[in-house]
Amino acid sequence: MSPAPATAAQTSKGASTRCKLLERACGMAAKVGLEGVTIGELASTAGMSKSGVFAHFGSREDLVRQTLDWAAEQFVAQVMTPSMRQPRGLPRLRAITEAWMAWIAAHPDGCVFLGASFEYDGRPGPMRDHVAQMMESWHVALERAVTLAVEQGHLRPGTDPALVTFQLDSLMQGLHNARLHQPRHAQDLARRAVEDLFARYAADPADASAATPR
Amino acid sequence: MSPAPATAAQTSKGASTRCKLLERACGMAAKVGLEGVTIGELASTAGMSKSGVFAHFGSREDLVRQTLDWAAEQFVAQVMTPSMRQPRGLPRLRAITEAWMAWIAAHPDGCVFLGASFEYDGRPGPMRDHVAQMMESWHVALERAVTLAVEQGHLRPGTDPALVTFQLDSLMQGLHNARLHQPRHAQDLARRAVEDLFARYAADPADASAATPR
Numbered sequence: 001m002s003p004a005p006a007t008a009a010q011t012s013k014g015a016s017t018r019c020k021l022l023e024r025a026c027g028m029a030a031k032v033g034l035e036g037v038t039i040g041e042l043a044s045t046a047g048m049s050k051s052g053v054f055a056h057f058g059s060r061e062d063l064v065r066q067t068l069d070w071a072a073e074q075f076v077a078q079v080m081t082p083s084m085r086q087p088r089g090l091p092r093l094r095a096i097t098e099a100w101m102a103w104i105a106a107h108p109d110g111c112v113f114l115g116a117s118f119e120y121d122g123r124p125g126p127m128r129d130h131v132a133q134m135m136e137s138w139h140v141a142l143e144r145a146v147t148l149a150v151e152q153g154h155l156r157p158g159t160d161p162a163l164v165t166f167q168l169d170s171l172m173q174g175l176h177n178a179r180l181h182q183p184r185h186a187q188d189l190a191r192r193a194v195e196d197l198f199a200r201y202a203a204d205p206a207d208a209s210a211a212t213p214r
Numbered sequence: 215m216s217p218a219p220a221t222a223a224q225t226s227k228g229a230s231t232r233c234k235l236l237e238r239a240c241g242m243a244a245k246v247g248l249e250g251v252t253i254g255e256l257a258s259t260a261g262m263s264k265s266g267v268f269a270h271f272g273s274r275e276d277l278v279r280q281t282l283d284w285a286a287e288q289f290v291a292q293v294m295t296p297s298m299r300q301p302r303g304l305p306r307l308r309a310i311t312e313a314w315m316a317w318i319a320a321h322p323d324g325c326v327f328l329g330a331s332f333e334y335d336g337r338p339g340p341m342r343d344h345v346a347q348m349m350e351s352w353h354v355a356l357e358r359a360v361t362l363a364v365e366q367g368h369l370r371p372g373t374d375p376a377l378v379t380f381q382l383d384s385l386m387q388g389l390h391n392a393r394l395h396q397p398r399h400a401q402d403l404a405r406r407a408v409e410d411l412f413a414r415y416a417a418d419p420a421d422a423s424a425a426t427p428r
Contacts, residue, residue: 031336033247109336117394118332122245122323132394163410166388166403173391174384180331180346189380196377200414 018056021046022070025063029071030109033119034064034127065130071112072134079103080141089152090198093145097168097194101187104176111176113138139165155201167197232270235260236284239277243285244323247333248278248341279344285326286348293317294355303366304412307359311382311408315401318390325390327352353379369415381411 024046025037039060043053057063083095104111117135120128146161146168155164171193178186238260239251253274257267271277297309318325331349334342360375360382369378385407392400 033333110332114391115332117391118324118329119247121394128394135391135394160406162399163403163406166392166400167385167407167410170384170388170407171381173387174380177328177331177349177387178380180335180342180349185376186380189377192374192377193381193384196381196414200410 014056019070021048021053021056022067025067026071026074026112027109029067029112029115030107034068034112034116035119037064037067039063061127064127068112068116068127068130068134075103075113075138083145088145088148090149090154093149093154093168093198096142096145097172100172101175101190104172104179105187108179114173114176139169142169153203155198156203159201164197164201168194171197228270233284235262235267235270236281239281240285240288240326241323243281243326243329244321248282248326248330249333251278251281253277275341278341282326282330282341282344282348289317289327289352297359302359302362304363304368307363307368307382307412310356310359311386314386315389315404318386318393319401322393328387328390353383356383367417369412370417373415378411378415382408385411 021042025042028037028041028045037060039050039053039057042048042063043050046053053063057066079096079099083092083099086092086095113131113134116127116131120131143161143165146155146159146164149155150157150159150161171190174193175186175190178189235256239256242251242255242259251274253264253267253271256262256277257264260267267277271280293310293313297306297313300306300309327345327348330341330345334345357375357379360369360373360378363369364371364373364375385404388407389400389404392403
């Protein structure tokens with residue numbers, strides 16, 4: 001890699017330009033997919049020279065990967081971090097799903113992560129592995145939140161966190177995809193489905209008193 | 215359009231070549247997306263001349279749309295048609311979900327329809343409308359099957375078919391996407407989640423006797 005990226009990153013102006021470029025690249029990826037994000041396209045939409053963009057990203061592969069990572073940082077900052085301030089258990093799980101639904105609503109052109117899994121599932125290589133690893137760590141974090149809800153006695157003992165995680169994740173994917181053909185009711189349906197899921201696994205008060213928080 | 219397509223379609227050999235080409239195009243679409251399906255690419259993978267492919271598809275747009283429609287025909291033939299032979303209500307709904315899971319398992323490179331909704335959600339135009347309309351009609355068919363299960367008294371009176379349809383569809387999307395990062399357990403999780411959903415809305419025997427089949 002040329003020394004240019006380091007130079008650009010060293011200045012705060014360079015850092016803010018990089019953020020603006022990554023935000024723009026995310027917008028492009030949501031519309032046409034990560035494979036549609038090129039240094040040339042990004043330069044022209046940003047009104048910059050290709051060499052100006054190259055100063056921030058060493059290669060197209062570097063740009064695509066950093067675009068995905070930048071989107072992941074936004075997701076963590078907007079969905080996970082605020083939710084972690086809620087008490088562990090159902091309150092935190094509800095905060096995560098509410099913030100997640102807000103994230104989906106805020107990205108009407110589509111979710112970069114789900115788009116990426118569709119783009120790369122048929123393309124073995126480092127990017128596919130990177131996307132798979134990213135989805136996997138998100139699942140681990142979500143399953144941890146579900147596990148805590150069981151340990152807190154908010155969800156019935158014996159509840160399988162992997163199953164509830166799969167159900168929650170599926171509902172969010174359903175909400176994401178529904179925007180194409182039934183955007184009007186999808187938000188309401190998803191919210192009802194989530195509450196329905198929590199209600200199904202809700203612990204009896206007796207179970208709650210027998211909870212074993214860790 | 216040139217008269218060639220009609221000529222090719224007129225012969226049974228032409229019809230079978232068209233099917234082979236569409237099957238191949240579906241495989242390409244699953245791997246790289248419908249936008250990656252071009253007459254040139256298809257010709258080279260099929261070992262045919264571009265004009266030979268043009269004899270079956272008047273234009274690239276025509277090829278892409280026919281590829282999606284062909285995939286839809288396969289889905290109906292493999293998922294819906296056999297399920298319609300099952301008694302209306304829960305047996306038919308179970309048959310649909312089982313066949314749907316088999317369809318997903320049979321397409322490890324991805325589902326053309328879900329891929330298409332991701333590809334075109336950010337690209338307004340006739341293809342986006344076509345995909346949205348396709349997803350919408352599938353939802354209508356699925357919701358009809360759920361409604362029958364309520365009318366048959368298999369699902370509790372007052373069950374909202376739109377909500378159960380959203381939940382079922384979401385679980386299948388979750389199964390589809392999970393193949394990227396947790397393919398081993400996804401099939402088992404999806405099956406348990408579906409049974410879990412049916413159990414939640416299962417009617418009491420008393421309700422069943424009060425069923426009003428139409």
